Amino acid sequence: MSDGPTYGFDTLQIHAGARPDPATGARQTPIYQTTAYVFRDADHAAALFNLQEVGFIYSRLTNPTVAVLQERIATLEGGVGAVCCSSGHAAQIMALFPLMTPGCNVVASTRLYGGTVTQFSQTIKRFGWSATFVDTDDLDAVAAAIDENTRAVFCESIANPGGYVTDIRALADVADAAGIPLIVDNTSATPYLCRPFEHGASLVVHSTTKYLTGNGTVTGGAVVDSGKFDWSASDKFPSLSAPEPAYHGLKFHETFGPLAFTFHGIAIGLRDLGMTMNPQAAHYTLMGIETLSLRMQRHVENAVKVASWLEADPRVDFVTYAGLPSSPYAERAQRCYPKGAGGLFTFAVKGGYDACVKLVNGLEIFSHVANLGDARSLIIHSASTTHRQLTAEQQEAAGAGPNMVRVSIGIEDADDLIADLDQALTQACA
Numbered sequence: 001m002s003d004g005p006t007y008g009f010d011t012l013q014i015h016a017g018a019r020p021d022p023a024t025g026a027r028q029t030p031i032y033q034t035t036a037y038v039f040r041d042a043d044h045a046a047a048l049f050n051l052q053e054v055g056f057i058y059s060r061l062t063n064p065t066v067a068v069l070q071e072r073i074a075t076l077e078g079g080v081g082a083v084c085c086s087s088g089h090a091a092q093i094m095a096l097f098p099l100m101t102p103g104c105n106v107v108a109s110t111r112l113y114g115g116t117v118t119q120f121s122q123t124i125k126r127f128g129w130s131a132t133f134v135d136t137d138d139l140d141a142v143a144a145a146i147d148e149n150t151r152a153v154f155c156e157s158i159a160n161p162g163g164y165v166t167d168i169r170a171l172a173d174v175a176d177a178a179g180i181p182l183i184v185d186n187t188s189a190t191p192y193l194c195r196p197f198e199h200g201a202s203l204v205v206h207s208t209t210k211y212l213t214g215n216g217t218v219t220g221g222a223v224v225d226s227g228k229f230d231w232s233a234s235d236k237f238p239s240l241s242a243p244e245p246a247y248h249g250l251k252f253h254e255t256f257g258p259l260a261f262t263f264h265g266i267a268i269g270l271r272d273l274g275m276t277m278n279p280q281a282a283h284y285t286l287m288g289i290e291t292l293s294l295r296m297q298r299h300v301e302n303a304v305k306v307a308s309w310l311e312a313d314p315r316v317d318f319v320t321y322a323g324l325p326s327s328p329y330a331e332r333a334q335r336c337y338p339k340g341a342g343g344l345f346t347f348a349v350k351g352g353y354d355a356c357v358k359l360v361n362g363l364e365i366f367s368h369v370a371n372l373g374d375a376r377s378l379i380i381h382s383a384s385t386t387h388r389q390l391t392a393e394q395q396e397a398a399g400a401g402p403n404m405v406r407v408s409i410g411i412e413d414a415d416d417l418i419a420d421l422d423q424a425l426t427q428a429c430a
């Protein structure tokens with residue numbers, strides 16, 4: 001696409017980053033299944049290795065198919081650049097890596113995907129990093145949790161497993177006042193329902209495994225940079241503001257300006273951590289992203305219908321979907337997420353743990369899997385699966401108690417989904 005007019009989301013989700021293949025004219029983005037790229041000559045190679053020229057060296061760093069996806073996601077988010085990674089969890093490490101050194105911490109929402117809670121509360125300790133978890137509705141508590149070693153605030157826009165939506169603007173203001181970036185995991189909302197940079201976030205991460213791909217075929221992740229954070233305003237971010245020994249003292253922020261974080265992600269992050277997305281995965285995600293807006297509209301429409309039906313059913317205790325008028329987050333959802341509160345929510349089954357297990361066993365259309373954001377409807381009993389590593393207290397805080405199931409509502413006929421839940425609830429509560 002040319003740098004011409006500003007196109008709408010539906011146009012950009014198909015065209016951004018892509019151009020007919022210069023070698024063959026192929027209209028669809030080819031899968032560049034190659035490890036390395038021939039240098040024009042030795043000077044060209046030296047310029048690439050010195051970061052004086054942008055180009056392709058080796059597919060651990062950059063690959064033309066992945067590059068199209070990076071530009072597509074950055075454009076849809078309204079960012080200046082993106083780095084794709086092998087998974088959403090890889091993207092989270094890649095987002096923190098340039099910011100943190102041993103002894104540093106991230107202030108994170110208590111309402112995060114269980115795998116992220118485990119990654120932040122356990123695994124990152126091995127790097128000498130730590131996380132402090134706070135209720136992000138309590139802005140004073142967030143401000144109080146930030147200390148001189150805090151390098152970021154981290155939240156999900158529409159939280160997994162569901163029911164909670166973040167007021168990104170309010171949280172961004174707290175992070176701003178402390179001179180640190182707000183990182184938003186925008187996996188469940190996608191840039192169709194929420195563009196966190198418009199609400200003051202500095203960085204966005206995605207599990208592209210979910211709605212962006214939308215068909216449950218590949219794992220992937222992305223880190224997107226707004227290009228707006230001033231990495232040199234303090235001495236907190238030396239990886240970006242101070243001389244980099246591995247590049248003859250080059251300063252990323254001084255040299256690359258708003259693209260500093262993205263260049264660092266490729267030149268240091270992918271080079272040394274190697275959490276690279278492969279071109280096949282990028283291809284599947286590019287295919288999926290072309291229909292993102294259409295799918296998200298249908299996910300939301302179906303989620304509202306199914307959640308409303310469940311809420312009225314006597315076998316269900318309560319439904320946590322911010323798209324329901326009864327939700328404590330209904331006003332916030334309408335204000336911050338006017339196109340809808342996503343396709344993900346939880347509900348409490350009367351009969352607790354045992355009834356939940358019978359329910360997931362009895363469903364025919366819904367698949368019992370540890371995934372979300374697929375075109376097909378999915379269900380999981382979080383307490384016995386994704387959230388089982390967490391303490392009972394952490395499970396409750398994450399909305400994943402023993403009586404709760406999480407559904408990711410697909411784009412099938414809503415009436416069929418309701419009929420399936422009806423028959424399985426009958427078995428579960430017999």
Ligand SMILES: Cc1ncc(COP(=O)(O)O)c(C=O)c1O
Binds near residue numbers: 088113187221
């Ligand atoms: C909100 C959210 N963020 C991150 C992840 C991790 O993504 P991945 O499984 O691609 O590593 C998940 C996975 O379920 C998720 O739901």
